[in-house]
Amino acid sequence: MGEYSVWSVLRGGLTGQTHWKRAWRDPDPKPAYDAIIVGGGGHGLATAFYLAKLHGMTNIAVLEKGWVGGGNTGRNTTIVRSNYMLEGNAHFYEKSLQLWEGLSQELNYNVMFSQRGVLNLAHSDAQMDGYARRGNAMRLNGIDAELLTREQVRAWAPMCDFSERARFPIHGGLLQPRGGTARHDAVAWGFARAADRLGVDIIQNCEVTGIDVVEGRVTGVQTSRGPIKAKKVGLAVAGHTTQLAQMAGLRLPIESHLLQAMVSEPLKPWIDCVVTFGAGHFYISQSDKGGLVFGGDLDGYNSFAQRGNLPMVEHVVQCGVALMPSLKRLRLLRHWGGVMDMTMDGSPIIGKTPVEGLYLNGGWCYGGFKATPGSGWVFAYTMAQDRPHELNAALSLDRFERGAVLDERGAGPTPGWH
Amino acid sequence: MLRIDCPWCGPRDMVEFTYVGDGTLRRPEIGAEDGHFDYVYLRDNPKGPHVEIWRHGVGCRRHVAVTRDTATHEMLATGKPGEGAS
């Protein structure tokens, strides 16, 4: 199969591109592994990759119910950033962002990480102060942040409404220049290929139907393709975390909610950074193919349906038009939904569980994509060492009982409000 | 678009309602020492029929107990909270 490079593609051009082999194997499951990761999305595949690469665990398998990257990895709006205020989040997401910066090379797969900047707009002085608090915290944590004036925002996002008519005038914004977007599918495929090359078995169409626990210890899993033994099992199935955890008898501080995303017809470059509206639920960026990718708030009710309803689409578009009146003439090409694990404080859970050998990676709310490499990195550490890394120590499951929640929005224990 | 059969107003579009949350939760009695953590934090989160509370904010302002399939969005029953969905 060989390395991916411009040379291998050129060589392929002379031979009809027939020299390419499978990006990853299609093995049958073995009867036992040292560790199993349930969920072949970005997080599960990244965990497998780092377990194999950094912790020497190569007799491991990733079990995927459908096709790899078919869950939220392939449904999100591809934004990558580390602009968090609370320390328990900030250091973790910054680790992830640093991994993104070298990810294409590390995987030998172009994940198209584009550091085009993530800009949060402010529409009042109070909001500017709120952003300043976050931006100052970022800077003191060694993370890049800039506070933009209204005129600086205009240079970054000229299509916003700077007229007298704007219902919520733009006061300024908080910019993270190193933030941006990546190609979501490529992240799953790149991790899958790289993990496979280190010997990891990636098994698609293999649904986990039970988790075997004997005397408080994990011994393996039941799957649609038969039982598989393993001393360590990691769950990376955001959206369905509660369903899987229930198989091991765990009840979690998570509800599954519906989040919709939308894409317009492809256009020549229209917006060059990621922009979020501060007076409504709307954020937008443009894919390399040209589509404007945007989204907003949760539909608001528990759902596993992976499809949403029109009122939220209308609401998000209204917010979009309020910010960018020229959107009206452009057309919506597709809208779709994903299932979000919403935790009670809006932050993820990565760590150990009360069941020995069972590890949990979930509760990503709607921010899991950007965490993909960092999540795999710390989860691999946690699984290999049987203890959290300092970067995910604050993201433990027991934080809720202790009251040590990580509530970036200060919205409280109502999942739909985060 | 979901449609909820409000026991007081009749069938109405979801836009008139706000989702409140899991309708099976029971707050510990006033004065009780235990059960608050489970009440506030833990959820069954079923994929399938789910009893939940919606608030008819742009209508009668009453709360409605709805049984809805979270996998399909099918509305299975509505009723008054506490009386169980019927």
Next chain:
Amino acid sequence: MTGQTNRLQEGGRIDRAQRLSFTFDGATMTGYAGDTLASALLANGVSLVARSFKYHRPRGIFSAGPEEPNALVRLRGGERVEPNTRATMIPLYDGLVAESQNRWPSLGLDLQAANQLIARFIPAGFYYKTFMGPWSNTKLWMRFEHAIRRAAGMGAGTHAPDPDDYDKMSAHCEVLVIGGGPAGLAAARAAAASGLRVVLVDEREEFGGRLLFDREEIDGAHASHWLAEQTAALEAAPNVRLLSRTTAFGYYDQNMVACVERVSDHLIEPPPHRPRQRLWTIRAKEVVLATGAIEQPLVFADNDRPGVMLAGAARAYVNHYGVLPGRKVVVATNNDDAYRSAIDLHDAGASIESIIDVRPGGAGALAAAAKERGINVLRGYAPVKVQGRRKVRRLAILKLDADGKPTGAQRAADCDLVLVSGGWQPTLHLSSQTGAKAMWDAEKGCFLPGPPRQRERSAGACAGGFMLAECLAQGHAAGLEAAEAAGAVRPELEAPRAAAVAEKPTRLYWECPEPINTPGKKFVDHQDDVTASDVRLAHREGYVSVEHLKRYTTLGMGTDQGKTSNIPGFAIMAKARGVEIGATGTTTFRPPYTPVALGALAGPEVGEHYMPLRRTPMDSWHVERGCEWIDAGLWRRPRYYPAHDGESLFDAYIRETKAVRGAVGLCDVTTLGKIDIQGPDAGEFLNRLYINGWKALPVGKARYGLMLREDGVVLDDGTTSRLGEHHYLMTTTTANAVRIMAWIDYHLQVVWPDLKVKATSVTEQWAAMAVAGPTARRLLEPVIDRDLSNEAFPFMAAGPCRLLGGEEGAAPIPGRLFRISFSGELAYELNVPADYGHEAWERLMAAGAPYDVVPYGMEALGNMRIEKGHVAGPELDGRTTADDLGLGRMMSSKKDFIGARLARREDLVRPDRKQFVGLVPVDGRTALKQGAQLVAKDAPATAGTLAAGGTPIRMEGHVTSTGFSPELGHPIALGLVGRGRERLGEELSMRYPLRDLTVPVRIVDPVFIDAEGKRVHG
């Protein structure tokens, strides 16, 4: 002008009396009313209309409908420009302007077509393997990305705001029929006979569907008679609403179908007071889907050249638009239907060189009709390559053996039009959106709708009943069934009839053999330039699930969402995998069915109607006074009242602060949430809501209260007054007014329904104004009809009053007076019914004239509360506990309340939590900044990141609110600092790295003035 060289002398449904002028790429042409831009371009002999996405290959008009992958144009111009618009769906109007897109410098000479020369080096997904570079950073990629973004995209949009308006409508009906072709019309006719409300929608300019395009007979006469009769009858029926130009694009829960009506898109611009488009949300008891089918192409070398067209589309151009898209025609097909196109084009005067039928057995009954006309049919042959670059010149063909493999020598036929047909695929978008899983029917060679998940049924071509006779019969039956299911008596009605035609089955054969010696690209997805070899490359690399195929190659990701490419693409993948197409499944259909303008989804609630501004009853007074505004949620509130032009914000609020502290001021506080709570258990309820006790509060008294969330964190604060034995008035912060009302409703209705309490929001019912300052009592005494002495109306008193004053003989205004204070001064808050707010305000201003009363705004209000160390929004940030805010002593130990238990969790009672403190600059001069962080005074200047092994700068706290105390003569601030209360007097460093600001600060008590609280009792 006589440019319409391909226009037939007669026939078609265009109005030759109405000649319309339009331009394409600057060239002026004419067409007729009833044309689409596509038909008019074809009439004018324009074959090259677009360039493809990746290779910039020349492209022509491929279809006659919404499935068009190629002919996307940039319609109109300026602020109304619409990129990526399908020429096949643009009704022609006089003055239409369109241009081609994705080409430079021109459509004819497109330099980016050089991509074709390197095509072999840029297969599907090449970008995943390249552009990375060996260095661990994103710089190289971003340089490439810059170029890729410019090359990609299709049309160019604009940043100029769209001037047009959009509208929304809701409708309810018993039976909604989607699609106005023969099946839909028959269904609507049958359902309407029941008397129920029926809505029929169709995306085209007029009803008829394929009846408009085909030469067919119904009930023994030309179908156009039946069409005219039925449309007229439905139009006349009072229970039927007909919506043409209306695309049903999304099928949502509980039978809600969203449609967009193009009200004015057939005009150069919308007439005054008319919307451009209207979004319909239609809730139906029963739905009949009669959405028809989409013809699929065949896949062979250079099958994308201008002059290659779907067979059914060519028939539409001839029969409906009176345009002959070619004169020497070859038809290539895997089914019988394409024979109709050959026959119709022949009858319109074209020369049919041959019908290439991939089936060894050829067609059924239609073969005879072709033979009658002398049309040469080659059975068991396949098209293999188009010759000609900008236009079709010849088609090369090969004979197939029994296995579909090529055999014998390659032959070629001269032609200027190649019609292709790979059979018809039901339009399953809407049925699939309901969650119904499409099922493969190997016999018909198509996906059929799955078992219904909602109250819908499919009829006609979208259910696999492709022949007219089936459409009519199934539509009729579906209409009757839907009416019956919706509760009507099944109407007695004869079904319309058409003759059945004996057809032979479609052969499941799409990809044709490679040509001999003259390779060419075999396009599967025309819009996104996905070829058969791309699909095989995906297979080779393991991207074999249909979703991986789509995502890796971009198959079906264009604006047409694969309407003419998914099936051939899946077929090629299935063959490579050695499985049936049914085993590969199909990708999920996502709404919308065709692209929808965002303006239609936004509707009229844009501009000032987006989250409309809330104004207090005194708003016009503030306007007249020339105040500066500040947004407070949806409200606007006076920020300050400049004394003269150009008075700065700082000068103004300091002046207003001094005026209040020195004499008296008036502030509009209407926006605070007000909730009326009544009932015998109201006191008990308040006891549960608030952390402090309420049962001992006497009638006529107010009390400050603090509420927690269930998790023990502060939710809101405010004063609540006891107005009667069982009657309380609660106030909330402006920001939380709605949330607290919902919180109360939930607890009264769901958690404690046994409590006898009713609550309702009265925020809008009352105007509220604060009168604050040492002379407040003197101001009020003459105009309030009650004793305001300290004895009669002490601090925290509350009760009814009447406001006198006003013009001679003016009636008193009934109201409520509260002796509460946010500023820390002697202060009263007057509430009057909202309608009297403006009048009451004026009376108070008049009464205050002798005392130099000033109106004061939010800045002065906020500044005074900072001087007094009162907490507000910046401190109540959803993460602070009562104890953090120095209010822990309010938590009653004698009773239970919301949040009491979880507030005791270990992390919430840690002694090193951030606590509420005051802050002053050490130098006594430098202003402090909200949003700044507080670090140790000797903390390093630069931070490292923990993730890279560096050392961040430890944050000990942050600044929440800042102001300037004129009384103290220096800046002041409030903040939260770890163990802050033990650290009064300590120095910290205030850091604001976003502006490179460092200020040494000292921790002080948060109450800056009148610490004993004497003034409020004054």
